[in-house]
Amino acid sequence: MYDLVIKNANIIDGSGGPSFAGELAVQNGRIAALGDNLGSAKETIDAEEFSLAPGIIDLHTHFDAQLTWDPYATPSNRLGVTTVVIGNCGFTIAPCKPEHRDRTLRNLTHVEGMSLDAMKAGIDWDFVTFADYLNSLEKRGMVPNVAAFCGHSSVRTWVLGDEASDRAATKSEVAEMKKLVREAMDAGACGFASSTLEQHNGENGVPMPSRLADDHEMMELTGVLGEVGKGTFMLTKGMTSTIPWLESIAAHSGRPVMIAAMFVDPGNPERVFDENAQISEARGRGRELWSQVGCFPLGMEFTLGHPYPLEALIAWHPAIEAEGSEEFKKILRDTSFRQGLKDEMQTTGVPNRFSSKNWDHMTIMEVHKAEHRKFIGKKVGHLARDSGEDPWDWFLDFGLADELKTLFDVRLFNVDEERVADLLRYEYGAIALSDAGAHLSFLCDAGFGLHLMGHWARDKEKISLEKAVEALTSRPADIYRIKDRGRLVEGAWADLMLFDPNTVARGNKERVNDLPTGASRIDTPAIGLKGVWVNGVRTVNDNWNLQDCGKPGQLLRDFVDLS
Ligand SMILES: [Zn+2]
Structure with a gap:
């Protein structure tokens, strides 16, 4: 007898292939069977012909701090996301020496728009190294699955201290940083993340530490991924980071390079397409470059304050x-x-x-x-x-x-919908960029997956629903080598999302005050989402409420290439 059977579902398996009617059975957190008349289970759910798909994998989040007090990774799980990747842009909170905590949080407040008071009230600093941090998350538990990058700015701050935002590193400092990156990879990081973006400033406008890295430092630190033979280099790039330079990093390390943030810039709409063409050329030379694109207009609410x-x-x-x-x-x-x-x-x-x-x-x-x-x-x-x-x-x-x-x-970006549609169809594109967990008082794009399925697949018909689901599930899993997730196949973990394809969407923005100390954030409710399961445990029910579900999420540490 199975733990759970979901019957009468329209199954979209994440492969991009056509959907089919059927049942799905879960046993011990994994998908045990797919087909018809699967038999009895402890719990049977009638899907009422709604669509059953793998849960969304969000490659670009900043839940590093929030996960230490909020196991739900609010609001992502309620928006269909079952796996979050944290540490993007290299803005992490580990490794972090106690004397650098205040500086790290102040920088995060500025660069990612996180409430300093909320972080100070919320973070329990029971970790110092990156390995400690992963163990601490795992011990606390979480609702979605979590994969974590080793963050360049944290590594740099550990070694250079107060000078991390001022100068290039010496040879011995680079060697020390390499050691930290290697330790993080050994502990289970999914790769190494950095930023060269000019907007990425910490408190008082000082550049985030990674922006001070020279070529030697970048080559050496990303080279660690090649040495350990796993992991992705993720970069949010500024104007000096060209695609040929990123190709040279991919060539040196032999590892995938994920390039953010590839938006249509109204000031220069062709640039992103030119860069994507360069990525395609690099692909032809065997370099695994990915273009991280967003499926929504990047907007922000702000005051002059x-x-x-x-x-x-x-x-x-x-x-x-x-x-x-x-x-x-x-x-x-x-x-x-x-x-x-x-x-x-x-x-x-x-x-x-x-x-x-x-x-x-x-x-x-x-x-x-x-x-x-x-x-x-x-x-x-x-x-x-x-x-x-x-x-x-x-x-x-x-x-x-x-x-x-x-x-x-x-x-700011992605305002011209026709051009955004072109981006979404790019063969080496990864649809992400939600920035969930960051800029909480300015925006909320954590529901990007629902927007892709509702707006782009159903309303605009720019992509089929099956391809939209593929872009949200098996493709991100494959890019980051996340094993046994992103597809509805026998043996895979039962990360599931049940939704009504006729209504699925992200709702209108609303402001809520649920951060520690009552700080406010923007939220967007899910529309048409009927249920979410993580490792076979239901975390969101059909009234869009969070279940009293415990913490079924897993800390993912295994990112070895599938041969
Ligand atoms: Zn980011």
Whole structure:
């Protein structure tokens, strides 16, 4: 007798092949059988012809801190995600010497928009090394499965301390870092993650440590993956990291390279397609490069009090460095500061930047002063045009007049849906980039999988539902060598998602206050999701409630290539 049989299901097995009607049986956390009339079980569920698919594997999350107090990885599991990969961009919390904890959290607060108070209240620092951290997570337990990257910025901070964000490393420091990466790989990291992205700044605008690495350091640290013969190098790349350079890393290490963040930039829409063409060429030479793309417009809510989307602009730097809000306001009023911003917007070929095209996608969501209410719902670009002002002047004057409290929503990338559809069809693309666990007060893209199935497969018909499921399940599993997951086949772990293909979607944004100390975050409810199972245990029921399910997730440590 099986533990569970789900009957009367439309099975989408994750392979990309056509769906079929049938039953699925679970025994001891694994899929025991697929077929018809599988017989009796301790529990039988009628799927009512809804679609049964593998759970979503989210390759790009930042749950490193949150998982130490929230085993659910909220809200991802409730959005169909059964495996999360953490440590992306190299922003991790281990290894971390006790004297570097405060600095690490302050940097995370800035670069990933996490609440410092929530992290301070939430994290129980019962770990120092990367191996300790994995053991600590495993001991605490979690609802989804977790795979963890070894993070470059943490490794660098361990070795260089306060100088990690200031300078290149010496030969002996690089050797010490290599040792840490090797230890992390031995402990069960899924690879090594880093960032060279110009927006990635820590407290007071200092670059995140990995941005100070020179070529030698990058080659040596990624080379460890080649030495141990496993793991993926994940990079969120800035303007200096070209595809040929990434190909040279892949050639040197012999390991896969996952390249984020490949968005359609309204300031230079062709760039991502040119880079994907270079990736295809590298593929022809046998290098395993992957292009990590998003299936949603990257939007953020922000105020001038914490203007994350603007901080990538070089000309914005004086504002980041301002001490206190009076000095900050003075800088925003300064005409030469504003001229610098206007000039920088005219510069072409600067990737991943806030660009002049963004003004028409920047909406006023909430205002502080009553007399400004008439502007709610309007676009900054339109308002500036109507008043005959430069958008920077209109925007900054308005924000100052509203005491820096106006809530803006800006769509930065992936605004042109037709081009996004082209990205989604790219053969070496990996659809991810949810950034779940980060930027909690600005955005919530943890429901990217539901959006892919609902918006792109059903509503826009740009991809078949079977291919959408494949992109969310077996493909990410194969790229990161996650064994026995991502497919509904006999013997695989029973990570499952049951949904109604006619309604599946991510719901509208809402603000909730459930972080430690009551800090707020944006949430998007799941629509049409009927159930989620992790290792055979139901974690979300058909009313979209979390079950009292225990902690069925596993800490994944085995990422060896399948030969
Ligand atoms: Zn990231």
